[in-house]
Amino acid sequence: MSQSNQPVIKIESGSKTYQGIYAIKGVDFDLYPGEVHAILGENGAGKSTLTKALAGVLELTEGRMLLEDEVRSFKSPREALEAGIAMVFQETSLVPTMTVAQNLYLGEEKFYNRLRGLYISAQQFLQGLNFGVDPTVNVATLGAAQKQMVEIARAVLHKAKVIIFDEPTATLTPEEKQHFFKLLNDLKSKGVGVVFISHALEEALDHADRITILRDGEHILTEQSGNLDRDKIIQAMVGRELSDKLYSKQAGVKSRPRGKKILSVENLSMQNVVKNNSFSIYAGQITGIFGLIGSGRTETAKIISGVIKRDFFHGGEVYLDGKAVRYRVPEQAMRDGIVYVTEDRKIEGFFETMSIGENIYMGELAASGKGDAMLSSKRRKEVSAEWIKTLNIKALNDDARVVELSGGNQQKVVIAKSLTQHPKVVIFDEPTRGVDVGAIQEIHELLNGLADQGLAVVVIASYLPEIMNLSDRILVTRQGRIVEEFKASDATEDKIMYAAIH
Amino acid sequence: MSFLNFGPIASYLGRGKASITIPTMDGAFRSNDLLENADLYVDQQGADCLAIADDHLFLSAGNQVFELADKAKETIATFDSEITALAAEGSSIAVGLASGGVEIKGGSYEGHYLSDVKCPTAILLQKNRMIVAEGADHLAPGDWARDLLERGHSGQIISVDLKTGKSEKLANGAAWASGLAETSDGKIIVSQSWRHCLSNVDDLNKEKSLCHNLPGYPSRISPASDGGYWLAIFGMRTQLIEFILREKQFRKQMLKTVPPEYWVAPALVSRENFLDPMQQGAVKQLGIKKPWAPPRSYGLVVKLDTDFQPQYSLHSRVGGLRHGVTSAVEKDGMLYVVARGAGQVLALNLSAIEGDIVQ
Numbered sequence: 001m002s003q004s005n006q007p008v009i010k011i012e013s014g015s016k017t018y019q020g021i022y023a024i025k026g027v028d029f030d031l032y033p034g035e036v037h038a039i040l041g042e043n044g045a046g047k048s049t050l051t052k053a054l055a056g057v058l059e060l061t062e063g064r065m066l067l068e069d070e071v072r073s074f075k076s077p078r079e080a081l082e083a084g085i086a087m088v089f090q091e092t093s094l095v096p097t098m099t100v101a102q103n104l105y106l107g108e109e110k111f112y113n114r115l116r117g118l119y120i121s122a123q124q125f126l127q128g129l130n131f132g133v134d135p136t137v138n139v140a141t142l143g144a145a146q147k148q149m150v151e152i153a154r155a156v157l158h159k160a161k162v163i164i165f166d167e168p169t170a171t172l173t174p175e176e177k178q179h180f181f182k183l184l185n186d187l188k189s190k191g192v193g194v195v196f197i198s199h200a201l202e203e204a205l206d207h208a209d210r211i212t213i214l215r216d217g218e219h220i221l222t223e224q225s226g227n228l229d230r231d232k233i234i235q236a237m238v239g240r241e242l243s244d245k246l247y248s249k250q251a252g253v254k255s256r257p258r259g260k261k262i263l264s265v266e267n268l269s270m271q272n273v274v275k276n277n278s279f280s281i282y283a284g285q286i287t288g289i290f291g292l293i294g295s296g297r298t299e300t301a302k303i304i305s306g307v308i309k310r311d312f313f314h315g316g317e318v319y320l321d322g323k324a325v326r327y328r329v330p331e332q333a334m335r336d337g338i339v340y341v342t343e344d345r346k347i348e349g350f351f352e353t354m355s356i357g358e359n360i361y362m363g364e365l366a367a368s369g370k371g372d373a374m375l376s377s378k379r380r381k382e383v384s385a386e387w388i389k390t391l392n393i394k395a396l397n398d399d400a401r402v403v404e405l406s407g408g409n410q411q412k413v414v415i416a417k418s419l420t421q422h423p424k425v426v427i428f429d430e431p432t433r434g435v436d437v438g439a440i441q442e443i444h445e446l447l448n449g450l451a452d453q454g455l456a457v458v459v460i461a462s463y464l465p466e467i468m469n470l471s472d473r474i475l476v477t478r479q480g481r482i483v484e485e486f487k488a489s490d491a492t493e494d495k496i497m498y499a500a501i502h
Numbered sequence: 503m504s505f506l507n508f509g510p511i512a513s514y515l516g517r518g519k520a521s522i523t524i525p526t527m528d529g530a531f532r533s534n535d536l537l538e539n540a541d542l543y544v545d546q547q548g549a550d551c552l553a554i555a556d557d558h559l560f561l562s563a564g565n566q567v568f569e570l571a572d573k574a575k576e577t578i579a580t581f582d583s584e585i586t587a588l589a590a591e592g593s594s595i596a597v598g599l600a601s602g603g604v605e606i607k608g609g610s611y612e613g614h615y616l617s618d619v620k621c622p623t624a625i626l627l628q629k630n631r632m633i634v635a636e637g638a639d640h641l642a643p644g645d646w647a648r649d650l651l652e653r654g655h656s657g658q659i660i661s662v663d664l665k666t667g668k669s670e671k672l673a674n675g676a677a678w679a680s681g682l683a684e685t686s687d688g689k690i691i692v693s694q695s696w697r698h699c700l701s702n703v704d705d706l707n708k709e710k711s712l713c714h715n716l717p718g719y720p721s722r723i724s725p726a727s728d729g730g731y732w733l734a735i736f737g738m739r740t741q742l743i744e745f746i747l748r749e750k751q752f753r754k755q756m757l758k759t760v761p762p763e764y765w766v767a768p769a770l771v772s773r774e775n776f777l778d779p780m781q782q783g784a785v786k787q788l789g790i791k792k793p794w795a796p797p798r799s800y801g802l803v804v805k806l807d808t809d810f811q812p813q814y815s816l817h818s819r820v821g822g823l824r825h826g827v828t829s830a831v832e833k834d835g836m837l838y839v840v841a842r843g844a845g846q847v848l849a850l851n852l853s854a855i856e857g858d859i860v861q
Contacts, residue, residue: 258529260811264715266523267741278526314516317523322714324507324518475528485528 006069007032008161008193009054014063016049021406023049026063027219031162031193036039036184037396038208041237045196046217050141051164054195055087056080087156087164094150100126104154129153130186142487145176150167151344156192163187164234165196169203181207201233212239217293225363235486247345251443255488259284262340263425268316275480276316280373281425286447286457288471289482290464292500296480297460298343301427305340306333320425334367341414343433343460349414350402354414356413357384357398387416393441415446426450428459432466444470464493476500513748520748524739525717528806530812530826536855537801538822540848543838544568544575547845548584548693551722552829552838555590555800559833561840562588567595567607568855570838570847579585579607586643587634589625595630598622600642611664618669619660624722626682626690632662633672636677649678649765650696650719651753659703672712683723683731688720691810693720700810712810718802719722719768724831726805730813732830734835735802742779769798770826771843799825799843816850824848 003334004198007030016023024046031037037045052058053065056074064071067083074080077087099124101115122135131149139147148168155163184207187194198204204211205225213223213236220236261489263281268274274296281287291297302308304318307328317324327333330340330483342348350359359378384398391412395405402413411431418426428447432440447470451457461467467474476484476499484499505511507518516522527533559570560578562585564813568575579595586599589615596610604616604625616634621643624635638649639656648654657676662669666679672690681693681700690703691712699711700720726732746753746766758764766779778798801818818824818841827842839848 258813261529264525266525267521278523280529282529312515314521317517317521319715326507326517402774421683473529482526482528486530487532 004011006033006073006083007031007066007482008068010066010278011050011053011060012064012066014050014053014060014065016046016053016058016406017061019115020358024214024217025052027214029219029222033161033193034188034191035210036188036194036196036208038204038212039195039214040201040204040212040233041220042212045237047213047214050165050214051087051157051166051195055082055085055164057087067136081158082159084159084161084361085209086158086160086162088155088168089150089166094139094147097138099136099138099151100142101135102291102412102495103139103150104135104157106154108157119297125157126153129156129183131183145174145179149183149402150182152187156187156190159458160192162193162195165194167197169198177203178384199316201230204229204233206245219220220243220476239413256285256451258282258473259454259456262321263304264319264322265300266317266319267314268300268303268318269311270296270299270303270308270313271311274303274310277477277481278316279475279482280486281458282473283424283456284451284454286451287460288467288474289458289477290461290462290467290474290496290500291477292462293456295500298429301429301460304333305427305462306330307340327337331366334421334423337422337425338427339418339421339425340427341429341431343429345410352403353401355399356388356393356395356405357381357400359402359413360384360387360398360416360420367421383420384416387420391416391446402420406439408435408443411435411439411443412452415443423455425456425458427460429460431459460467464496467496468493512556522741522744522748524744524820525715525739526534529715531717531802531815533817534815534817535822535838536816536850537803537824537827537848538826540816540839540850542669542846543573543849544570544847545845546575548770548809548842548849549840549845549847550585550842551588552724552831552840552847553590553595554589554724554831554833555592557833558590559831559838560590560595561762562597567597570801575631581605585643585850587622587625589627589632591629593628594627596625596627598625598643600633600644602642602784604632606632606664611801614664614667616660616662616669618803621657623657623678623680624682624693626684628684630664632664633682634662635676635692636660637678637680646680646695647762647765647769648757651757651767653696653747655680655696657694658835659706665777672703673825675707678719679706681720681722681733686729686808687734693723695719695721695736697822699805700733707796709849712805713812716804716812718800721827722829723806724829726832727835729808731806731810732832733804734827734830734839735800735804736770736826736828736842737798738800738802742767743768766797770828772799800841801825801827803827803830803837803839814856817846 011031013026015025027050041047053060056077056079066211101118104122114119126133131153133146133149184194208225211225211228260283261280262283266278268277277300289297303310307330357380361383364383393409394413402410431443447457459470468491472488475482475484475494476502512518513520531785540857546563549561551562553560561568561570565584566577567576567579567580583599583601586600589596594606594608596604596606598604602620604619604622606614619634619636621637621641622634623637623643626633630690635656637643638654641649654675655675657679658674659672661672662668677694677696677703679692680695682690691700692703693700698716700716701711718738721734721736724732731840764777801824805813807813824841824844827839829840831838837850837852
């Protein structure tokens with residue numbers, strides 16, 4: 001490790017709260033020049049919050065940040081970038097319709113620009129970094145690894161002292177991963193401090209100088225990677241009973257047997273996103289769908305539930321109980337018994353300024369399709385009281401506005417709203433995204449309960465342990481279609497990830 | 503349903519019946535290599551149909567009926583014509599013949615001959631009754647590919663009272679009836695290959711079926727020891743064939759001008775001939791477009807539950823050889839399967855495979 005004694009960036013007792021709930025609490029973190037520092041933790045541990053605070057995406061509510069011994073607070077990522085801190089997100093921030101060179105110099109353009117000049121300087125710069133990327137091609141045509149190279153090049157071009165990577169290897173093939181870590185070493189030798197988040201513990205052990213572990217938003221340890229091993233890391237990451245329950249199948253618990261085939265999707269297509277996708281969903285089971293972002297999982301679910309439309313010509317067929325269905329609006333799907341619980345609840349899931357009761361009642365009204373001019377406040381209270389009790393929604397009363405609730409309770413409201421519609425098929429898209437740890441377990445129990453009652457439950461999730469724990473069968477999507485099916489007992493993280501990226 | 507799903511508009515848009523979609527092979531149809539890796543029981547070219555009676559296992563192949571035991575075969579009867587269906591009950595066997603008709607050998611109805619069946623494809627032999635499935639009313643059983651390409655639905659189910667010799671038509675209009683089973687409550691179930699379904703004999707031409715939209719062409723059905731059934735699937739539906747079935751003029755020309763062995767139709771075995779029709783397609787892997795062309799044949803046996811819902815399946819996949827499964831029967835914890843394409847009878851130990859694939 002070629003590091004100086006002075007940390008390039010330091011956070012002291014950093015905390016960030018969302019509506020009174022701590023995402024990170026009193027976290028200490030430092031990074032030295034020329035150091036590779038891995039941040040590990042379970043989903044919801046606060047890794048992304050910490051790195052986003054470093055990169056100016058969000059501001060800390062408590063504590064302070066020092067950049068080269070000077071207290072700083074960034075209002076925007078641009079401010080952080082100007083101060084030499086760049087972040088490479090999981091979903092790249094490049095403009096796909098522009099060329100590599102244009103992306104590199106985006107925001108740095110001169111008054112008069114010549115493309116030829118831009119390409120030549122980009123070419124020289126990329127060659128200087130030993131990156132084999134053609135500066136004249138559109139970013140949309142690049143693979144995940146090459147896009148990441150461009151992101152890194154852009155960070156270096158901005159003379160970043162600190163580069164932060166959020167799950168850099170999640171979308172890379174093994175060969176691309178090797179290349180990525182070689183780049184990381186190059187950056188390190190140039191004195192750049194690197195922070196990376198990863199779920200792959202071996203990567204952190206092999207390539208990081210130090211490892212910081214967070215759990216439930218709190219700092220657990222920071223240690224030289226040489227002093228740690230896989231077991232110690234896991235113990236630090238999940239060292240609580242709840243985690244064991246959350247993400248590991250109980251011994252002896254068998255997968256539920258397949259019920260009747262209830263939904264059958266055949267050769268479904270939507271532009272370049274969903275390509276000839278075919279699969280079946282069975283009653284009385286949880287079917288987990290895993291895939292990388294952009295693999296068409298959400299779009300497929302939205303087509304099935306009438307939120308978006310498939311291709312007008314040769315768009316494929318969806319059969320519900322053996323009958324071909326094609327919905328123009330979600331209302332039709334809902335009446336047939338297909339419900340989609342969105343991944344983006346704030347935009348698509350609820351009316352945030354309305355009360356819990358109103359939101360839940362609205363679900364029932366939508367399903368009944370009566371369009372009554374007169375609404376029944378008595379019925380509203382009955383429905384909301386029933387669901388608040390069933391789902392253990394924590395609020396003072398049913399008049400509380402949804403915006404005031406925690407993420408977990410908001411998600412429960414969305415689920416309650418959907419379940420009032422008495423569905424046959426429920427599709428949950430990222431059901432525990434942005435949900436506090438306690439509520440995750442409750443939501444998992446609810447999903448299992450629905451499957452036990454005989455409903456066909458579909459869970460789309462990006463977090464592998466969640467998919468593996470919940471699902472009775474697992475489908476993997478890649479490039480717009482289901483490419484693999486696993487029995488729960490056969491599935492391993494490696495197998496699923498391999499299917500998702502190869 | 504919108505008007506866009508019917509008629510020439512649907513054909514233009516590729517919707518409704520004009521959408522060339524095939525069911526996916528997941529869930530109960532999740533692929534494996536159990537059939538491909540099964541033990542060889544008997545090698546017999548032309549092997550077609552299996553039947554069990556009084557603890558004896560019979561096989562029809564060509565114009566002979568064999569009794570199989572301990573991986574050996576013994577000829578027990580020879581007929582003038584190729585055998586196209588076989589059933590056994592007590593000491594009797596009933597055989598359907600390619601030249602037409604059904605003949606009974608052994609038992610109290612020895613010598614009985616049912617002449618008014620031209621295309622026997624499956625027989626259900628009971629103590630005093632025999633039910634025969636006829637694939638089509640104008641073709642020989644070997645002409646099944648022609649019937650598919652002509653979109654035939656002239657099959658019928660005939661019941662014969664063996665005591666009186668009186669026959670009765672139970673149903674007609676079947677799209678290549680090729681399998682028969684009796685449920686515990688006495689209902690007769692028929693597999694219709696070209697409609698890809700199993701239906702009650704009273705509902706052959708109705709939309710409702712017990713098991714519909716199968717990914718292949720169902721054939722013979724036999725009872726399983728747990729009250730369920732074994733279903734042989736002799737060919738798979740592919741988008742190429744489904745497309746061809748929509749193109750009437752093309753089919754007409756093909757039937758008229760192309761030799762049958764090169765028709766774009768399912769087959770019981772894939773030959774390594776460059777003249778064979780292929781379904782072309784492509785998959786993109788690691789950014790590289792790779793062409794593929796699945797062969798025309800496949801090996802598949804499906805285990806059905808008591809309600810005729812698929813539970814799991816045994817496969818010999820496109821790269822395999824044990825294709826064109828025409829019959830599967832269970833006896834003493836073993837499953838015997840005829841892979842007609844390979845000319846083999848396979849044996850699988852059920853306790854070993856169920857632990858492996860049942861969820």
